[in-house]
Amino acid sequence: MRLIHSQIDTTSAEFQANAIHNRNLAETLRERHRKTRFERPQRDLDRLARQHKLSVRERIEALLDPGTPFFELSTLAANQAYGGEVPGAAIVTGIGIVAGQEVVIHADDPSVKGGSWYPLSVKKIVRALDIAIENRLPVVHLCDSAGGFLPLQADLFADKYLAGRIFRNQATLSKLGIPQVAIVLGHCTAGGAYIPALSEYNVIVRGTGAIFLGGPPLVKAATGEVVTVDELGGCDTHTQISGTADYPADTEMHAIAIARDIVGTWKRVEKLKIERIAPEAPLYDPAELYGIIPRDIKVQFDMREVIARLVDGSRFHEYQPAYGTTLVCGFAHLWGMRVGIIGNNGVLFNDSSLKGAHFMQLCDQNRTPILFLQNITGYMVGREYEHRGITKDGAKMIMAVSGLEVPKITVIVNGSFGAGNYGMSGRAFDPRFLFMWPQSQISVMGADQAANVLTELKVKQATRGGGELSAEAIAAIREPILDDYRRQSSALYSTSEMWDDGILDPVDTRNALGVTLSATLNRPIDRPHFGVFRM
Amino acid sequence: MRHLFLIDEAEHEAGLAPAGDGLYHLLVGGETLAVALDGPRLVTGGRRDAVHVAVEGNVAHIHLDGRAFRVEFREAMARFAKGGAEGGADTLTAPMPGSVVAVNVEAGTSVTAGQIMMVIESMKLETAIKAPRDGVVATAHVAAGKTFNKGAALITLAPLEEA
Numbered sequence: 001m002r003l004i005h006s007q008i009d010t011t012s013a014e015f016q017a018n019a020i021h022n023r024n025l026a027e028t029l030r031e032r033h034r035k036t037r038f039e040r041p042q043r044d045l046d047r048l049a050r051q052h053k054l055s056v057r058e059r060i061e062a063l064l065d066p067g068t069p070f071f072e073l074s075t076l077a078a079n080q081a082y083g084g085e086v087p088g089a090a091i092v093t094g095i096g097i098v099a100g101q102e103v104v105i106h107a108d109d110p111s112v113k114g115g116s117w118y119p120l121s122v123k124k125i126v127r128a129l130d131i132a133i134e135n136r137l138p139v140v141h142l143c144d145s146a147g148g149f150l151p152l153q154a155d156l157f158a159d160k161y162l163a164g165r166i167f168r169n170q171a172t173l174s175k176l177g178i179p180q181v182a183i184v185l186g187h188c189t190a191g192g193a194y195i196p197a198l199s200e201y202n203v204i205v206r207g208t209g210a211i212f213l214g215g216p217p218l219v220k221a222a223t224g225e226v227v228t229v230d231e232l233g234g235c236d237t238h239t240q241i242s243g244t245a246d247y248p249a250d251t252e253m254h255a256i257a258i259a260r261d262i263v264g265t266w267k268r269v270e271k272l273k274i275e276r277i278a279p280e281a282p283l284y285d286p287a288e289l290y291g292i293i294p295r296d297i298k299v300q301f302d303m304r305e306v307i308a309r310l311v312d313g314s315r316f317h318e319y320q321p322a323y324g325t326t327l328v329c330g331f332a333h334l335w336g337m338r339v340g341i342i343g344n345n346g347v348l349f350n351d352s353s354l355k356g357a358h359f360m361q362l363c364d365q366n367r368t369p370i371l372f373l374q375n376i377t378g379y380m381v382g383r384e385y386e387h388r389g390i391t392k393d394g395a396k397m398i399m400a401v402s403g404l405e406v407p408k409i410t411v412i413v414n415g416s417f418g419a420g421n422y423g424m425s426g427r428a429f430d431p432r433f434l435f436m437w438p439q440s441q442i443s444v445m446g447a448d449q450a451a452n453v454l455t456e457l458k459v460k461q462a463t464r465g466g467g468e469l470s471a472e473a474i475a476a477i478r479e480p481i482l483d484d485y486r487r488q489s490s491a492l493y494s495t496s497e498m499w500d501d502g503i504l505d506p507v508d509t510r511n512a513l514g515v516t517l518s519a520t521l522n523r524p525i526d527r528p529h530f531g532v533f534r535m
Numbered sequence: 536m537r538h539l540f541l542i543d544e545a546e547h548e549a550g551l552a553p554a555g556d557g558l559y560h561l562l563v564g565g566e567t568l569a570v571a572l573d574g575p576r577l578v579t580g581g582r583r584d585a586v587h588v589a590v591e592g593n594v595a596h597i598h599l600d601g602r603a604f605r606v607e608f609r610e611a612m613a614r615f616a617k618g619g620a621e622g623g624a625d626t627l628t629a630p631m632p633g634s635v636v637a638v639n640v641e642a643g644t645s646v647t648a649g650q651i652m653m654v655i656e657s658m659k660l661e662t663a664i665k666a667p668r669d670g671v672v673a674t675a676h677v678a679a680g681k682t683f684n685k686g687a688a689l690i691t692l693a694p695l696e697e698a
Contacts, residue, residue, distance in 0.1 A: 002610050003592050009649065283592045300662040314592070325630070347631060347658040377658045380631070417659075446659050 001315035001332065004308035006284055008292060015291035022290040025438035026505045033075050036087040040111045048111055051208060053185065054252050056092050056109040059142050062256045063105065068097040070105075071515045073128065073501045078120040080487070080496035086112055089120040093128035095519055098140060099264035102519060104132040107142035110186055114146035117192070119155040122148075122163050123498050129169035131501075134432055135407075136523040138179045138266060139170075140259060141195050144186030163191050170198040181262050183255050184209035184245065193233075197244055201262045203255045204245040206235035211244055272521040274367060275338035282510070283314035289506040297415050297441055303328050303343035303373055306413060310510050312336065319359055324352035329359040331368065335514035337521075343373035347380050348420060353393035356423065357533070360400040364528040369407040369517060372431065376420030377446070392534045397423035403530035407520035410434040411509060412491075412500070416442040427499050433516040435504045436491045442499065443489035451482040537562065539614055541607040625673075626691040627664055633657025634682045640690070644672045652690050653677075664689055 009015060037057060048055065054062070064070055071094050078089035090112035094105050106128045108115040117125075132139045148156055148163065156162050173180060182196035184204040188211045196202035196211055204211070212233030219225050219232065231237060238245035247262075249255035286309045294301055308314040311332035318330040326346030332339060340363035342356055363370050379385075379394045401408070401423060408431040416426065421442065425431045436442070443450065455478040459469055462477075469477075487493055495503050504512050537550040550562040554569065561568040571578040577586040577599065587598040593608045636654040646652060646666040653664040653675070670692040677683050 002612055007649065296661070298656075298659060298661045300660050346662070347660065349631070377660050380658065382632070449659070 001313075001317040003283065004304050004314050004316050006288075006305060006308055006314075007302065008288065008305055010288060010291060018293060018295050019291035021295040022293055022439065022506070026290070026507070029438050029503055029505060032079070036075055036079070039087070044111045051186075052252075053110060053144070053208065055111060056107050056142065056144075059185065059252065059256065060092065060094075060096070060105060060107055062253060063096070063098055063140060063142070063260065065097045065100065069511075069515070070094050070096040071512065073131070074124055074495060074498050075502055076492065076495045077124050077498050078118065078496055080493050081120055082118060086118050086120070088112070089118060089124045090115055091117075091121045091124045093124055095131075095137070095515060099260050101138060101263050101266060101268060102522070103138045103140050103263065104128050105140050105142070108145040108186070110144040113149070115144045115186065116146045116149040117156060117163070118149045119152055119162070120496075120498065122156045122166065123161070126161060126165045126169060127498055127501070129166060129173065131432070131519075132178065133169060133172055133176065134430070134523070135519050136176065136178055136269060137519060138263070139173065139181075139199075140263065141180065141182040141199060143182055143184050143188045143192065143195050145189070145192045146187065147189040147192055167191070167194045167198055170195070174198070174200065179266050181259050183259050184211060185252055185255065186210075187212075187215070187229075189213075189215050201247075201259075202245050203247040203249050203258045203262075204235045204238060205249050205252055205255045208252075209245075209249075209255075210234050211238055269522045271518070272524060274369065274521065276336045277312075277333055277338075279333070279336035280313040282309050282311060284308045286310070286507045286510060289509075293414060293437065293439060293506070297439065300346060301375075301414075303345050303375065303413075306373060307332065307341055307343060310334070310513065311339075311341075316341070319362075320355050324349065324355035327352035327356050329355060334371070334510070334517055337514075337517055338368055339517065340368045340370045341373065342370060342424070344376040344420070344424065347377055348394065348397075348423065349380050350385065350388045350390055350393045353379065353390070353397050353423065357393075357396040357400040360397075360404055361528070361530070364404050364406050364530075367406060367525055369409070369520060370404065370425075371513065371517075372408060372410040372425040374410060374412045374416045374421070374424045374426075375414040376417060376424055377415060378418035378420045379423075394419055394423055396533050398429075399531050399533050401425050401429050405526040405528060407432045407517070407523075407525075409513060409516055409520070411504070411513075412436045412440045412442060413506075414440055415446075416440065418445055432520045434500045435502055435509070435512060436494055436500045437506055437509075438491055438503055440491045440494075440503075441489045442491070442494050443485070447482060447485045447489055450485050451478055454481045454485075536611060538611070539609040541605075541609060543605055625694050626688050627652075627667070629655065629683050629685055629687045629689055630662065631657045632683065632685045633662075635677050635679050635689075636661060638675050638677075638679050640672045641675055642672055646670060646672060646692075655683075655689070666692070668692070668695075670695065 073093045075088060078086045090109045092107040092109055096105055106125055180199040181201040182199040184196050186208055188196055190213060193211045193213055210229050210233045216227055216229060216232055219227055235248050239248040247258050249258055289309050292301055292305045307316055311334055316330050316332045326349055328343045328345050330341055332341055379390050408425045410425045410431040427434055458477050459474060491503050494500050537548040540547045552560045554560050558569060558571050561570045575585055576583045584600055589596045595606045597604045597606055633655050636656045638653050640652045648666055648668050650666045651663045652666055655662050673693040674691045676688045
């Protein structure tokens with residue numbers, strides 16, 4: 001593989017200005033992460049202290065093997081929802097190492113609204129369990145939830161991917177032979193009661209842990225029966241009488257120690273054998289990524305400059321270097337693991353689309369996971385391109401990306417617009433993981449274009465009875481549309497709605513890809529088989 | 536294929552073949568030498584010499600026998616390429632249809648490699664047209680605001696004088 005020769009001038013004014021801009025974005029991201037993780041109203045912290053409960057972060061810290069990283073997912077979920085009052089959607093999820101096992105962790109955060117499940121909390125748990133299913137990873141649940149947030153029950157209960165899906169996913173994991181342990185650290189009420197019940201193993205803390213379909217007030221209202229929490233669904237009730245819980249624990253730390261011992265008894269899955277070499281750091285400093293991503297999302301840059309700062313030794317074997325040049329395809333190693341890389345270097349034309357579909361089939365055939373690096377405004381439009389079949393060539397890419405059996409990981413490094421999002425393994429195409437960089441934008445079309453179309457429609461409606469609108473009146477219509485559109489196409493909005501698995505600081509991307517790529521290798525890869533390509 | 540190394544600017548071709556038990560055969564010219572690396576010691580024939588190596592990309596700095604050597608690995612793919620179109624063509628053509636946002640040069644302007652001569656826009660994306668080499672602009676074919684088709688000439692540099 002050849003060393004990529006960077007063309008970047010790190011002393012140029014352009015580079016320096018980009019670097020300042022992108023470093024600021026990364027700094028803001030770190031600050032948002034800190035606040036989301038640690039800033040809570042004092043009364044909530046006081047309540048947890050009175051109950052002798054650890055914080056969710058302390059619980060996770062105790063659960064993990066010392067000195068191992070915790071790769072947190074969707075840290076900023078719900079940051080644009082519920083008035084910003086439900087940090088992280090009241091749930092922490094991620095991948096960590098417990099007793100030598102790679103596991104998915106789902107933890108309720110009792111410092112946020114008592115750990116109530118909001119619609120986005122449910123989405124976050126379902127996503128974590130999807131990750132467990134897709135990558136065959138065992139799960140540790142840290143349960144402490146007041147139950148579904150009733151005022152929003154219509155948005156979290158009945159539909160296919162809402163609360164029921166959590167339990168369906170748990171049952172699916174069990175069917176696949178992937179073990180789960182639940183640690184009951186607070187109340188597991190109503191639906192939440194099924195999480196420990198559907199885990200093969202569960203541990204319950206005496207005094208604070210409880211499992212029941214209806215708590216004491218609901219029981220009294222329903223049947224008139226008066227019963228205490230402990231009698232109804234406490235530690236001894238479930239470990240001695242009902243058999244709903246397995247292991248009694250005296251304290252939270254005791255429960256976590258038992259859970260770690262349980263995980264230690266599980267058989268470790270053998271990783272898939274893909275091509276591996278000894279890992280090597282990139283030759284070019286990943287911090288230079290800050291200067292490479294243009295401040296203006298409209299400005300084009302060479303994706304090879306990004307690849308050079310992600311992959312081992314900055315070495316890349318480029319496939320079809322002279323054909324369909326707006327799509328860069330090739331092979332590299334990431335932490336020693338061989339990957340195929342598909343990155344945008346401009347608009348997708350007929351030739352670049354064919355190249356993409358062809359390269360995906362090649363990777364599927366030779367069992368190479370694929371990394372998609374998105375910076376895409378879309379497929380080329382116009383008569384000439386339609387006559388050449390740009391739509392059917394785009395369809396070939398979508399057919400290929402949907403049919404891949406090898407793991408896919410997608411990073412949206414700048415723009416993700418229109419059908420380009422689809423062909424480049426957007427969320428709907430089940431990449432095992434999808435991340436965004438702080439400046440990224442994602443929408444069906446660019447903000448300016450969309451605002452123009454929407455403004456035109458509104459102006460037409462307003463002038464239907466005749467007459468004309470002043471430039472100020474038109475601006476007054478356009479500005480709020482533009483603002484709203486910009487907000488909804490931002491990385492913060494995407495991550496709030498969990499269209500991604502989190503926003504990454506560009507310099508952390510190499511590590512994130514190492515952890516997640518390794519996680520994908522727990523699942524065997526099926527033989528290549530695709531649908532019908534429209535030729 | 537043997538590898539090409541520049542050792543302190545002199546070219547050397549060599550190959551290394553594994554011979555088992557951590558031993559290698561170093562193939563240089565018509566000779567085959569048994570070599571091995573034993574921790575920080577280079578073993579050749581009966582000699583064991585302390586060796587220090589620092590690698591940066593394709594260059595290794597080696598300290599051996601009281602001397603420092605700079606060993607550069609020449610990639611075979613680059614070595615046998617004939618230069619191709621890279622930096623060779625005088626006329627820069629449009630990679631895609633679009634319009635010109637800005638023209639920073641005119642006929643007679645001297646440019647250095649990498650200098651932005653023109654900015655074009657297509658499909659909402661701005662692309663900088665950079666000078667592929669040092670030279671002088673002969674013609675700027677398209678003015679700011681004008682549109683062009685894929686493959687249209689954008690800027691022509693004056694041809695290089697044959698030395």
